Amino acid sequence: MKTHNKLVKRLLLASVLMFAFAFALVPLYDVFCEVTGLNGKPSLQPAEVSAEVVSERLIDVSFLTHIQGEAPFTVEAEPTVITVKPGEMNHVTFTAKNVSGQNRAMQAVPSVSPGLAAQHLHKVECFCFNQQAILAGEQAELTLLFYLDNELPAEIEELTLSYAVFDISGS
Amino acid sequence: MTDSVDNNQEPGEPKSADKSYAAGVKRWLYTTNHKDIGTLYLGFSLLMLLIGGSMAMVIRAELFQPGLQLIEPNFFNQMTTVHGLIMVFGAVMPAFVGLANWMIPLMIGAPDMALPRMNNWSFWILPFAFTMLLSSLFMPGGGPNFGWTFYAPLSTTYSNNNTALFVFSVHIMGISSIMGAINVIVTIINLRAPGMTWMKMPMFVWTWFITAFLLIAVMPVLAGTVTMVLTDKYFGTSFFNAAGGGDPVMFQHIFWFFGHPEVYIMILPAFGIISTIIPAFSRKKLFGYHSMVYATASIALLSFIVWAHHMFTTGMPLAAELFFMYSTMLISVPTGVKVFNWVATMWRGSISFEVPMLFAVAFIVLFTIGGFSGLMLAITPADFQYHDTYFVVAHFHYVLVTGALFSIMAGVYFWLPKWTGFMFDIRLAKTHFWLSLVSVNVLFFPMHFVGLAGMPRRIPDYALQFADFNAIISLGGFAFGLSQLLFVWAVIKCFKGGDTVPDKVWDGAEGLEWQVASPAPYHTFSTPPEVK
Numbered sequence: 001m002k003t004h005n006k007l008v009k010r011l012l013l014a015s016v017l018m019f020a021f022a023f024a025l026v027p028l029y030d031v032f033c034e035v036t037g038l039n040g041k042p043s044l045q046p047a048e049v050s051a052e053v054v055s056e057r058l059i060d061v062s063f064l065t066h067i068q069g070e071a072p073f074t075v076e077a078e079p080t081v082i083t084v085k086p087g088e089m090n091h092v093t094f095t096a097k098n099v100s101g102q103n104r105a106m107q108a109v110p111s112v113s114p115g116l117a118a119q120h121l122h123k124v125e126c127f128c129f130n131q132q133a134i135l136a137g138e139q140a141e142l143t144l145l146f147y148l149d150n151e152l153p154a155e156i157e158e159l160t161l162s163y164a165v166f167d168i169s170g171s
Numbered sequence: 172m173t174d175s176v177d178n179n180q181e182p183g184e185p186k187s188a189d190k191s192y193a194a195g196v197k198r199w200l201y202t203t204n205h206k207d208i209g210t211l212y213l214g215f216s217l218l219m220l221l222i223g224g225s226m227a228m229v230i231r232a233e234l235f236q237p238g239l240q241l242i243e244p245n246f247f248n249q250m251t252t253v254h255g256l257i258m259v260f261g262a263v264m265p266a267f268v269g270l271a272n273w274m275i276p277l278m279i280g281a282p283d284m285a286l287p288r289m290n291n292w293s294f295w296i297l298p299f300a301f302t303m304l305l306s307s308l309f310m311p312g313g314g315p316n317f318g319w320t321f322y323a324p325l326s327t328t329y330s331n332n333n334t335a336l337f338v339f340s341v342h343i344m345g346i347s348s349i350m351g352a353i354n355v356i357v358t359i360i361n362l363r364a365p366g367m368t369w370m371k372m373p374m375f376v377w378t379w380f381i382t383a384f385l386l387i388a389v390m391p392v393l394a395g396t397v398t399m400v401l402t403d404k405y406f407g408t409s410f411f412n413a414a415g416g417g418d419p420v421m422f423q424h425i426f427w428f429f430g431h432p433e434v435y436i437m438i439l440p441a442f443g444i445i446s447t448i449i450p451a452f453s454r455k456k457l458f459g460y461h462s463m464v465y466a467t468a469s470i471a472l473l474s475f476i477v478w479a480h481h482m483f484t485t486g487m488p489l490a491a492e493l494f495f496m497y498s499t500m501l502i503s504v505p506t507g508v509k510v511f512n513w514v515a516t517m518w519r520g521s522i523s524f525e526v527p528m529l530f531a532v533a534f535i536v537l538f539t540i541g542g543f544s545g546l547m548l549a550i551t552p553a554d555f556q557y558h559d560t561y562f563v564v565a566h567f568h569y570v571l572v573t574g575a576l577f578s579i580m581a582g583v584y585f586w587l588p589k590w591t592g593f594m595f596d597i598r599l600a601k602t603h604f605w606l607s608l609v610s611v612n613v614l615f616f617p618m619h620f621v622g623l624a625g626m627p628r629r630i631p632d633y634a635l636q637f638a639d640f641n642a643i644i645s646l647g648g649f650a651f652g653l654s655q656l657l658f659v660w661a662v663i664k665c666f667k668g669g670d671t672v673p674d675k676v677w678d679g680a681e682g683l684e685w686q687v688a689s690p691a692p693y694h695t696f697s698t699p700p701e702v703k
Contacts, residue, residue: 003361004285011353015391022395022425026410029421038488039420068414069328109413115488166414 040115072100203287212269219261255319280364323411366702378443441578453520530581541569562622592690593669613647
C-alpha cells in the first residue's frame with residue numbers, strides 16, 4: 001500500500017501540474033508570439049519616434065476595420081491605402097462614429113498581415129492603446145502615428161493593418 | 172500451465188474471504204472488483220454507442236436529401252456536437268477503460284486493480300456526467316451546438332446558457348479518465364506477477380500503460396480549456412476574447428494540444444488489442460515485439476508536437492506550417508512499423524478466420540486507409556482544400572469507427588467467452604461482421620468524394636450536386652446502425668448461454684488470462700502466478 005501511495009501522489013501532482021500548465025499556456029502563448037512575431041500581433045506599447053534612415057523602398061500599407069458583432073460604431077480610415085517608406089513617420093486619421101443613442105466605449109484590436117511584418121511596424125501613437133469613449137451620436141477623429149523599420153523583410157511589398165472594433169461599454 | 176488457477180478457497184487471503192457480494196443492484200453500486208467494474212464500463216459504453224449512434228441516424232436522415240426536412244439547423248448542430256462528445260468520451264474511451272479493467276489484472280497476474288475503491292468512483296461519476304450533458308438537450312435553449320471541438324467564440328460569445336452543463340460534464344469525464352489512468356499506471360508498475368518484466372508484458376498492457384500517461388498529460392489541459400470557456404462566458408474573463416486582450420486562435424492551440432494526443436488515446440489501446448489477436452489466430456509470435464513497444468512510445472511522444480496540423484488555415488507563418496507538416500508525416504513512420512509488423516506476423520502463419528480475427532484484419536486494412544487520408548491531410552497546401560470538408564469526416568471515421576470501434580468489437584469477441592464461459596453465436600457474429608464491413612464502407616468511403624468536391628462538414632443542408640452520394644452515405648449509415656443491434660444481440664445471447672468453452676478458448680492464444688477458468692472466477696490470481 002505504501003508503494004501505491006507514493007506513486008499515486010506523484011501522478012496526482014502531475015495531473016495538477018498539467019492543469020496549471022493549461023493556464024500557463026496563456027502567457028506563454030503571448031510571449032512566444034512576441035518573441036517570434038508569428039501571430040501578426042503588433043506591440044501595444046508606444047514606440048519612440050523613428051530615428052531610422054528613410055529608405056527608398058516603397059511599401060503599400062492598407063487599413064481595414066471590422067466592426068465585431070453588434071458594436072454600434074462606424075470606423076473608417078481616410079485614405080484606406082497609403083504608400084510609405086521604411087523609416088519615415090506616417091500619420092493616418094480614422095473617423096469613428098457612435099451610431100447608437102447611448103454613450104459607448106470602443107476598443108480596437110490591431111492585427112498585421114503578413115504576420116511577420118508585425119514586429120517591424122512601430123506605433124508611436126494609436127487609438128488602440130486605450131479605450132475610446134464616444135458620446136451618443138458623436139463622431140471622433142482617431143490618430144495613428146507609425147513607422148516601418150528597415151529590417152522589414154525584402155519580400156514584403158505590401159501589408160495590411162486591420163482593426164477589430166469591439167463595443168466594451170459596461171465591461 | 173493449462174489447468175485453471177482458481178484461488179477462491181485459498182485460506183488466509185483477505186481478498187478471497189469476501190468472495191460473496193451484495194445482492195442485486197448493490198453488487199454493482201458498491202463493487203470494487205475489477206471484473207465487475209470492467210463489465211460496468213463496457214455496458215455503459217455500449218449504451219452510449221447506441222445513444223450516440225441514434226444521433227448519427229438523425230444526422231444521416233436529415234442529410235438523406237438536400238434541403239431541410241426533419242430537423243431545425245440548430246438542433247442539427249446539437250446532434251453533431253453531442254454525437255461527437257458521446258462517441259469520444261462516452262463510447263470509445265470507457266470501452267477501452269472497461270477492457271483495461273477486465274484484462275490488465277488478468278494479463279499481468281494481479282488479483283485486482285491497485286486502487287479498487289477509486290476504480291468504483293471513476294466509473295460511477297460517468298453516468299452523472301452524461302446525464303448532465305444529455306439533459307441539456309431537453310432544456311430551453313437546447314444542448315451544446317458549437318461542435319465537439321467547442322471553438323471560441325462559438326462556445327463563449329455565441330453559445331446558449333446551458334454551456335455550463337457541458338463544461339461541468341466535461342470536467343467530470345476528465346476526472347474519471349484521470350483516475351482511471353492513475354489506476355492503470357499504479358497497477359502495471361506495482362502489481363505485475365513475479366517474473367513479468369517490462370519486456371515480457373503483453374502488448375495490450377504496454378499500449379494502455381503509455382495511453383495512461385497521455386491521459387494524465389492532456390485530460391487536465393482539457394479541463395483547463397473548458398474552465399477558461401466557463402469563466403469567459405460567465406465571469407467576464409477574456410482568455411479568448413480579443414476585445415479584452417485575449418485571442419480566439421489561442422483557444423485552438425490549447426484545445427489541440429489536448430486534442431491531438433487524445434486521438435492517440437483512442438487508438439493506442441486498439442493497437443494493443445490487434446497485437447494480441449493477430450498472433451493468436453496466425454499461430455505465431457508477434458513479429459517485432461520490441462519495435463512495437465518503441466513505436467507506441469514514439470507515437471505518444473510525437474503526438475505532443477503536431478497539434479497545429481488541425482489549424483493550417485488559421486494563418487500560421489510558413490515556418491510553422493512546414494514544421495507541423497513534417498512532424499505529422501513523421502508519425503506515419505512508427506505507425507507504418509506497426510502495420511508492417513502485423514502483416515509480418517500473419518505472413519506464413521497458420522491463419523484461421525474466427526470472428527475476432529475477421530475484425531482484426533478489417534482493422535488493419537481500413538485503419539490504414541484512414542492513416543493514408545491522414546497523411547493527405549497533413550500536406551499543408553492540400554489541406555487548404557480538405558479543411559473542414561467531408562474528407563476530414565471520412566478520415567476520422569475511418570480511424571475511429573473502423574479503427575477504434577472495430578478493435579473494441581474484436582476485443583469483445585476475443586475475450587467474451589472468457590468473461591461468460593460461453594462461446595458466442597458464431598453465425599450471428601459473422602453476420603454482424605460482414606454486414607458491418609460492407610455498410611461501414613458504403614457509409615464512409617463516399618464521404619471522401621463529396622469532401623474532395625467541396626461539401627463542408629457540420630451543415631444540415633448542401634448543394635444539389637452532392638445529393639446522390641449523400642443518399643448512398645445515409646443508406647450505408649442506416650445499415651451500419653441497424654447491424655450493431657446484431658452485436659447487442661450476440662453479446663446478450665452469449666451472457667445467457669451457449670456452448671461452454673475451455674480455459675484456453677482459442678488454441679493459438681497466449682497469456683495469463685487463458686490460465687484462469689472460463690468463465691473467469693470472481694477473484695483470480697490471489698496468489699501471483701510465476702512467469703517464466
